[in-house]
Amino acid sequence: MQLIITDAWLAKSRAIHLSGTKLVLAALLASLTLILLAAGVYHYVFLKGAREGWPVVGNLLRVVVKDEFAQRDRFMRENLDALARKLGEMQAKLRQLESLGERVSGLAGVNPLEIKAQTGQGGALVSGHSLSMDELQTTLDDLARLTDQRTDLLTVLESRLFEQKIRNMMVPTQPPVITATVGSAFGWRLDPLTGRTALHTGLDFPAISGTPIVAAAGGVVVTQEFHPEYGNMIEIDHGNDLISRYAHASKVLVKKGDLIRRGQKIAEVGTTGRSTGAHLHFEVLVMGIPQDPQKFLAAGQNLATPQLAKLMAAAPARPSRPENRLAGQR
Structure with a gap:
């Protein structure tokens, strides 16, 4: 492309030769110049009009x-x-x-x-x-x-x-011998050895020697000894002056001071001590006084917590002497 530039009187002239590349660059430069000029005018007019409140x-x-x-x-x-x-x-x-x-x-x-x-x-x-x-x-x-x-x-x-x-x-509501039924209940009965009336302070569970004995509730073993009448005996303290006793065992699996969980095997049924045959003698003592264990076991079957509270509240206010609470019939 060739451009010829002359003056007003055509006395002088100048020819400019533009190749394809130069022509594109010139077009881009012109376009950019127009864009910048339009942006400047728009910016000036728009902002000035907005500040001065021009109607349009x-x-x-x-x-x-x-x-x-x-x-x-x-x-x-x-x-x-x-x-x-x-x-x-x-x-x-x-x-x-x-x-x-x-x-x-x-x-x-x-x-x-x-x-x-x-x-x-x-x-x-x-x-x-x-x-x-x-x-x-x-x-x-x-x-x-x-x-x-x-x-x-x-x-x-x-x-x-x-x-x-x-x-x-912590309340002894689980049967201590799972498969056994109650033989001799709590209360007055004829002593099997003397034939005289005597107080039976617990429940007897007849069972084959070696049958597992489990804890009726969780607690701490406070007594593990051989007693002349109870034979191999275990006592578990469940707190709140509540103790369960397991007597006549043939084999004891825990010792004094052990922590016991509910249902844990603690001994095996036997006929040691003052006994006429293999069975478990099970007692529940509240504040040292023997209570009817059957009431606790029945309350556990019914899941009656208020009934358990009543059983605890009905216990005597004064505990008996240890030697007295060991004098009952087996």
Whole structure:
């Protein structure tokens, strides 16, 4: 491409030869110059018009800003509505959790009315109208507070239920000989050796020699000895002045000071001591006074914790002397 440049009187002229590469570069330079010039003019006119309030520029600016704010508000509203729906679902689940807590509280021995008085009810209700940001934040704060209260409540219920479980595990309600039936019951009877009336202070479980004897409840072995009347004897302390006794064993598998779990094998049935045949003599003593073990075993079958509490409360207030509580008939 060739350009010829002349002056006004055509006295002088100059020819410029442009190759393909130079022509492209020249076009790009011209385009860039026009773009920068247009941007500068637009920037100057638009900003100056916005600052000075030119009618056309001001209206155009308001339309652009209004449309941008409308899109932003619409986006925020959609997100707030979605959060509000999720919040409503969380509140419904929280109320279900509250109902479950009330039912469990009955099992733990806690009055549900006291729970409501301590923790309060409900919270901010998400109704049909759209929530504002402040309302949503308030509702979230209420939900967090109620969640903390329900957490505290369930912690208390867990503690109560755990205490009940431990207490039940420490009460001799499990039969000490699983497969045997009761032979001689607790109470007055004719002594099998003397033929005279005497108090039988426990239950007799006739069984084959070597039959496993298990602990009726968890506790600590406080006595493991050979007694002239009880023979090989074990006593387990379950706490709260409650002791179980196992007598006439042929073989003892624990020693004094051992920690015993409920149902653990501790000995084998025998006929040592004052005995007429192979059997287990099983006693339950509360504050040193023999109680009817059958009541404890029956309470364990019925899972009646209040009944166990009544059995404990009915025991004599003053313990007997050790030598007296070992003088009963076997």
